[in-house]
Amino acid sequence: MTVSTRDPTEVAAWVRLTTTPGVSARTARNLLAAFGLPEAVLSQEAARLGEVAEPAAVRALVARPDEAMAERIDRTCRWLDVPDHAVVTMADAAYPARLLDLADPPLVLYINGNAARLQAPSLGIVGARHATAQGERNAQLFAQAFSEKGLTVVSGLALGIDAAAHAAAIEGPGNTVAVVGTGVDIVYPARHHGLAHRIVDAGGAIVSEFPLGTPGRANHFPRRNRIIAALARGVLVVEAAERSGSLITARLASEIGREVFAIPGSIHAELSRGCHKLIRQGAKLVESPADVFEEFADLGTPQRVAGQAAVAVSREAGTMPGDVFGGALSYDPVSFDALCERAGMIAEAASAALLQLELAGAAERLPGNRFRRLA
Incomplete structure (x- = not known):
């Protein structure tokens, strides 16, 4: 298992599989599960691909790559x-x-900056693009406090709350990660070129699942929001209207078990209504960073990075794929937490090993974050 993909042949295969028109992310995921890595997928005959993918996707994959x-x-x-x-x-x-x-985890991430930052303990901060001056000050206060505690602040590089959070976080040791809805080589909005350079220069990172050169489109930003929600241990909404993209991020965070926090405001303020709605739905009302910290006893504690702890699954002849878990992964479904406990593995290492087993067709992910051995 490599730390990151740099071999030109491997890069080419991943780019083809994930950017060929007519091949959806779901189809690409199914092909990877059936055949292994992209090079193996692209080497299959059309008939084999047709067992997994729809005809249009098969035709697109077997065709000779065009100039674009x-x-x-x-x-x-x-x-x-x-x-x-x-x-x-x-x-x-x-x-x-x-x-x-x-x-639907992203198949590929393009990263400009310190890729290890994505492994660090983190909290998300999101909010209105047309934020009030007080809202921006609140974002700065919380981001600075999180970063000073060694926590990475994850946000979306948008105007308003996002920009205020990024700018404050890069001043502390936790730094920041900006998840964008464009190609990582494009800065949107353009006025944030300076901020983007500061993030990278300070040891933060800018990340996107979209290929290089992809412009900003409305449907990209909800997809961007799910990555913000997943990377963070919890998401703080600073200011938001009742129909705000920040509420989408909060909903996605809640659906995958992340904590959601919201700062209250005046009952007469439009940008407080989204936060009040979240609080009525169960988000924790917070008035200071301490209110967030008390929810996480381990925040700020050094954690091992997945890249350091990952377990490589041997593909040599005679090695059974499930042996990496010492028998803890069986043919009966087992929860992720129970699997980690049985195998004596930290979560990052187990996740990396499970991913390899899934790609090899040796393990299956079931609803409820449960797994079972297939081979």
């Missing part, structure tokens, strides 16, 4: 030649284990 695809691959490989640029796939040890809590 060749340019996309070449652009990605040239981009990877620059220091602090990385492509991290689901098969890499550097892939953030927390993203596997999503029903």
Whole structure:
């Protein structure tokens, strides 16, 4: 298992599988589960691919790559030649284990900056683009407190609350991660070019699941929000209208078991209504960073990074795929927590090993974050 994907042949295969028109992320995931890594998928005959994918996707995958695809691959490989640029796939040890809590985790992440930052304990801060001055000050106060405690602040590089949180977080040791809804080589909004450079220069990271050169589109930002929600241990909503994208992030966070926090405001303020709605739905009302810290006894405690703790699954002849868990993974479904306890493995290592087993077709993920052995 590699830390990140840099080999040109591997990069080309991942780019083809994940950006070929007509091949959905779900189809790509099914193909990986059936055949292994992208190079293996792309080497299959059309008939075999047709057992897993719809006809249009099969035709697209078996066709000779066009000039646009060749340019996309070449652009990605040239981009990877620059220091602090990385492509991290689901098969890499550097892939953030927390993203596997999503029903549709991104297959590929493009990272500009410190990729290890995505493994760090983190909290999300989101809110209105047209924030009030007080809202921006609140975002700065909480982000600074989180970063000073060594926690990475995750947000979306948008105007208003996001920008205030990023700017404050880079001043502390926790730093920040910006998840964007464009290609990672594009800064949106354009006025945040300076902030984006400061994030990378300070040791933070900018990350996207969209290929290089992808412009901002309305449907990209909800997908961006699910990554923010999954990376963080909890999400703080600072200011939000009743129909705000921040509420989507909060809902997604709650659905995958993350804590949701909201700062209250005036009952007459439009940008308080979203926060009040969240509080009525069960989000914790917070007035200071201490209110957030008391929910997490272990926040700020050093944690091992998945890239350091990942367990490589041997593909050598004679090695049974499930042996990495010492028999803890059986043919009967077992919860993730129980599997970690039985195998004596930390969560990051177990997630990385399970991912390899899933790609190899040796393990199956079931509803409720349970797993069972298949081979």
